[in-house]
Amino acid sequence: MSGSRFFTALLFIFLLVPSTRANAGEEQGSFLDRTGIDIHGFLDLRGGSRIREDDYQRDTSLLESRLQLDMSRAGDSFTLQVRADFIYDDVQEDTDLDLEEGTGYLDLREANLLFSPLDLIDVKIGRQILTWGTGDLLFLNDLFPKDWQSFFIGRDEEYLKAPSDALLISLFPDFANIDLVYMPRFDADRFISGERISYYHTTLGRLAGRDAIIDPLTPNDWLDDDEISLRISKNIKGYELAFYGYHGFWKSPIGMDLIQQKAFFPNLNVYGASLRGSLIKGLFHLEASYYDSKDDTSGDNPYIPNSEIRILAGYEQELAKEFSAAVQYYLESMRHYETYQATLPPSVHPKDEERHLFTVRLTKLALNQNLTLSLFCFYSPSDQDAYFRPTVKYKISDSLMITLGGNIFTGDADYTFFGQFEKNSNIYAGIRYSF
């Protein structure tokens, strides 16, 4: 089904379903008011430029206008929600409308129906943004799709989360909250493909961009290539404990199919747990997960990622009035490193067994909280690379906000996680009118 037809169909549903607000005697006002539809949104214009020469990309890293419309309609027993972005993007080469990859003039963020069939059950069906876990910009047990491209080029932070087409069933028995998410067809990350962000191409052994855009084999059979996410959570005296499970695929195409010579998404199961609560004068969070790489359980296939243990610990505290700091330590540890080393082709640069990463977030509010200064840093001592995200946001009025920011990558080597993006370092500016 084409995106626009889907969208039109949803609008019709909106108009047909009776609304409590329409019945509440608010007969005055516009047509939309009378139909009970509540429309809000924003218009966002932003542009950005690379600060280093990149042979494989345009200097302009971002140049787009975006109109987001957010429509919701609450009935007696359900809520309908549609949130869509209409985009003019000057940088994107692939302008075909694709609601999964988010290319083209429309990015449908949400289109869902929420209802409670029974007292202790909520069901949300349709396109939705899903998030869980305790990490700050680090995700262990959250295997919902991310949009790394948006994140690295300077779109608003909310665009790091890409939408899922899913059925969410939440159960609320006394002993815990249970959230079960079924995605009937795999929702991949909007991964770094080379189209806008250059990356390290393992086979070529060099940086690549628009000259080597990744076109992976994507699992796309309905019901066969499905994903399941589960969370069981409980608040015990202010301490939030959760257990997680996931069955699906690695979210970026980090496997290599040697026969077809194409990247693919290997099978993956994840199991994990997290804990969050107060500590001394602040908040701590702990999270761990086991990445069970199902297509390479013994770790002897160098073209499929090894199984991994991932661990995260974080602490956050207000240091002064309207100034807070948050630190995190994160570890990725490969399970079968010796086997990996033994089977790795000599041309490929081996990864370290352990990747250590530290993050710091500093946030300062000023001018009656209308000015937000923020700096987020990733630093990996094992990879010898780093990523800095400074942002300045100022609210000129209740409806108008300007943003300035940067995405600065640095690293000793071209093949480490942040080091490979060095030439994508950019600065950007944006203005947003909200209504």
Place this chain on the structure above:
Amino acid sequence: MMKKLFLLVITGTMILQAAAVFGAERPSPDKIIEMANDASYYQGQDGRADVKMTITDKAGGVRIREFTILRKNTGQKDQKFYVYFKEPADVRKMAYLVWKHVGKEDSRWLWLPALNLKKRIAPGDKRTSFVGSDFFYEDVSGRGVNEDTHELLKSDDTWYLIKNVPKDPDSVEFVYYHVWINKTTFLPEKAEYYDKNGNLYRRVEAKKIMKIQGYPTVVESIASDLVAGTRTINRFDNVRYDIGLKDRIFTERFLRRPPREVTQ
């Protein structure tokens, strides 16, 4: 039946308290402050209000915040709050959840609808501006009665005037503050804050009080920052008490799915 009996007992207790007040025995300053705290923040078992904040800066620029607030008393002096934002547009549908624990740090969460994320917020200085206004978090949810020592400066036909000195001076920006408490309603109607030079720099006033379901209620208040020259007017509409809010409203489930009590 139980409810009526309960009401009867409560009313009885209040009459007895009132009798004590008007009798020969004058309540201690600590008792007056405690009663003022109850009158301001604990009326009924629960309550709701639509709040409109008008923030005016020195140059006359105006910013508006609109939200609906739900409150439930959950035993002893603990409470739960649910704040659902409606204006301005960029914070619309965000929700703020507080589990207030007297004597220790509150648990606070922010709901970010665009990310479908319940974000836990680190404990913060309670004498920080609430949503950029001249009101502090503490003005919204109450200041612990044991955090200051209280001295009765004056008592006339209408007011108790009490001076409050913080027990931990480093934790607050004031050296002391005066509060005028109405002898009939026990509502604090004016508070004035003084800095270390003895200068008055901040004032919070109740401008309009109405009796709602028998409870004297502040329906308009003003906070003024006399140094920065900014002020915020708070208007409370559709105030209701004892609406039977369920405990489960103050959980993640109802952050994800805002309850009828805040959306309508």
